[in-house]
Amino acid sequence: MNDIPLIVTTDWLAEHLSDADLRIVDATVFMKFPKTGGAPTVESGKASYSKGHIPGAVYADLLGELTDSEAALPFTAPPRNAFIEKMTDLGIGDGMRTVIYDQNALVGEELAASQWASRLAWQLRYEGFGQVAILEGGLQKWQKEGRDLSTEQPSHPKAEFTGQRRTSMLATKEDVRQAIEDEQTILINSLSPDDFHSGHIPSSENVFFGSHASEDTKALATDEQLRAAFEQSGALAPDKKVITYCGGGIAATWTALLLNKLGQPNVAVYDGSMNEWISDPSCPVATNK
Structure with a gap:
């Protein structure tokens, strides 16, 4: 298995969509900035994922499942065991390469940054998963280039994971x-x-x-x-x-x-x-x- 770079292009992903050792993850969370100012609100991207996503992608719920629900602050890294359980349920683990994307979902702000994808990639590397990349430009770039979307929600065999926390x-x-x-x-x-x-x-x-x-x-x-x-x-x-x-x-x-x-x-x-x-x-x- 060749090492995956930290960031992959849409061309790279299109060429590797059918690789058996590749897992694709949609990590979208919508952060909405009020026009009148004030604190932004956040909501899950699961519904948007269901309407159309990169073929073969599964959805990882950073808002509902991959944060510590008992922490005083939002988006605190979850307990290690809970995080690993969710990732391996999605088929991510030893011997797998993972590409994560989001929808550049900052509603009300014209920014181009895949910070939700990078958040999940950071969590994976922090827990010891090594072969992790994010997709340059996320879903928006994929769609701008006229590439196909899918509404099928794949499932994968549960993976094993032996890495150590960094x-x-x-x-x-x-x-x-x-x-x-x-x-x-x-x-x-x-x-x-x-x-x-x-x-x-x-x-x-x-x-x-x-x-x-x-x-x-x-x-x-x-x-x-x-x-x-x-x-x-x-x-x-x-x-x-x-x-x-x-x-x-x-x-x-x-x-x-x-x-x-x-x-x-x-x-x-x-x-x-x-x-x-x-x-x-x-x-x-x-x-x-």
Whole structure:
């Protein structure tokens, strides 16, 4: 079995749709931004998946099944056993390659970022699944190119899984506290410049997650363009550790994926992100850079 890259193109997926060792996953969650401002709302993408998805794809419910329902914060990584049980039920495990996509589902915001796909990919790698990729441009790019959709909902034999959790991929609130004063650790805030300036973790650098792909074609920026976006932050330095964060640990996984793609392996995601940080009065917040 050949290793799968971190990001695959629609051409690659079309050529490999019938591979017996390939699993395709729709991880769509809809996040809707009110026109009048305020907090976004989220809803499952299962109904949309049922109306049409990439042939062979199964649906993974990040909102209802792949988050810790007992956690105080939304989208907290679920218990390991529960996550593995769900993934292996979908046929994902040892000896399988997995491609994840979403619908770039930020309703009310014209962004091109597969952050829901990257969230599930991050969770899989965190728990030790190795052969995981996301689809460049997601379902929107697939459809723009006139490729077929299906309404069939496949099932696969239950897989086995023997991988180990990669604890270095997750950063805690205490890790972030220490990083503020640590010159060897770069904190990357993945939110928009406006959100960043309204409040961020001290010493953070801002690299907006929604600026790395074409709003029109959904194609990802070139590696040269991506390097230019991250260069000033210092996050690509080989001797640095990077912690990415956002509002709730979703967009931060997209940033982490791109850093991995550019050759920076030492990246952790602060799962609690600003949701957790601002809920603790002892955590400092900066409002200017």
